[in-house]
Amino acid sequence: MNDYIRLEYLDLGLSALLLLAVAGLSLLLQLRIERSLAIAGLRCVLQLFLVGLVLTKLFALASPWWTGLAALAMILFAGREIMARQERGFQRLWAYGIGTSAMLMAATLVTLFALTTQVQPDPWYDPRYALPLLGMILGNTMTGIALGLQRLTEGARQQRAGIEAQLCLGATRRAAMLPVTRQALTTALMPIINSLAATGLVSLPGMMTGQILAGVEPMEAVKYQLMIMFLIAGGTTLGAVTAVFVGVYRLTDSRDRLRLDRLAAE
Known part of the structure; x- marks a missing residue:
């Protein structure tokens, strides 16, 4: 069995709403972590997409x-x-x-x-x-x-x-x-x-x-x-x-x- 459920970008956006909820909670409770959370989330997205592109190329080269x-x-x-x-x-x-x-x-x-x-x-x-x-x-x-x-x-x-x-x-x-x-x-x-x-x-x-x-x-x-x-x-x-x-x-x-x-x- 090799079937798997593909995720769309909309699905990622829906899961990212949880980060927005955490940021909202930080503002409400004055935890002051919303900026760090936003930067960390953005870095996570950029780094993982970059890794995905690099791995795709490396898998094709197999060098x-x-x-x-x-x-x-x-x-x-x-x-x-x-x-x-x-x-x-x-x-x-x-x-x-x-x-x-x-x-x-x-x-x-x-x-x-x-x-x-x-x-x-x-x-x-x-x-x-x-x-x-x-x-x-x-x-x-x-x-x-x-x-x-x-x-x-x-x-x-x-x-x-x-x-x-x-x-x-x-x-x-x-x-x-x-x-x-x-x-x-x-x-x-x-x-x-x-x-x-x-x-x-x-x-x-x-x-x-x-x-x-x-x-x-x-x-x-x-x-x-x-x-x-x-x-x-x-x-x-x-x-x-x-x-x-x-x-x-x-x-x-x-x-x-x-x-x-x-x-x-x-």
């Missing part, structure tokens, strides 16, 4: 070079989002470098693993499969890395006295930073753990819902969604662990000293 370039652009933009989410974190260049490199490694490895062993499209770099898979893995990995780095830098500041005391007593930088490292990784991985626990019972994920609406049998959609969730968990864990451990070594030096001076100025 490994163009697919790789699009994937790289997605990763670079996601790295910027990680940097922007850091409050009093690493200096901008380091924040961007740590987040982007960890995400590039994790998301690329997990996506290639899925394309070559499970999905197996022909060709393997088919953008119709590669880019959506990368996008889903990338979005969750980005969140995990951002949360992990933020918690790491916050913890190092808050527990400075304890960390430096351990270092003075002869502890290695890895041992002294271990409690903060564990807290950072727990924070980074909690969203995906919660998502795994709630999927199906509390919510129907976007990919599964989209496939069902497009006419795919529910059990087939379930199998795809399970694969995606497991890939996301693996990518998020790999990216967060890499970013946090690189962050730990950036926050310390070879002489086992805590280097909070390497963080952005308050």
Whole structure:
């Protein structure tokens, strides 16, 4: 069964009335979010239509070079989002470098693993499969890395006295930073753990819902969604662990000293 219900622009306009209702409520309650809501809504429309045009062209080309370039652009933009989410974190260049490199490694490895062993499209770099898979893995990995780095830098500041005391007593930088490292990784991985626990019972994920609406049998959609969730968990864990451990070594030096001076100025 491949039939699906097509949406007209009028249908989109009707659903957009809900945004107008939210803006009206903001004016009524003086929440002052109507401007931000309007800008965000407009950006959403423009970005998604632009993505639709780009994907249509990429699907027609089916070139490994163009697919790789699009994937790289997605990763670079996601790295910027990680940097922007850091409050009093690493200096901008380091924040961007740590987040982007960890995400590039994790998301690329997990996506290639899925394309070559499970999905197996022909060709393997088919953008119709590669880019959506990368996008889903990338979005969750980005969140995990951002949360992990933020918690790491916050913890190092808050527990400075304890960390430096351990270092003075002869502890290695890895041992002294271990409690903060564990807290950072727990924070980074909690969203995906919660998502795994709630999927199906509390919510129907976007990919599964989209496939069902497009006419795919529910059990087939379930199998795809399970694969995606497991890939996301693996990518998020790999990216967060890499970013946090690189962050730990950036926050310390070879002489086992805590280097909070390497963080952005308050």
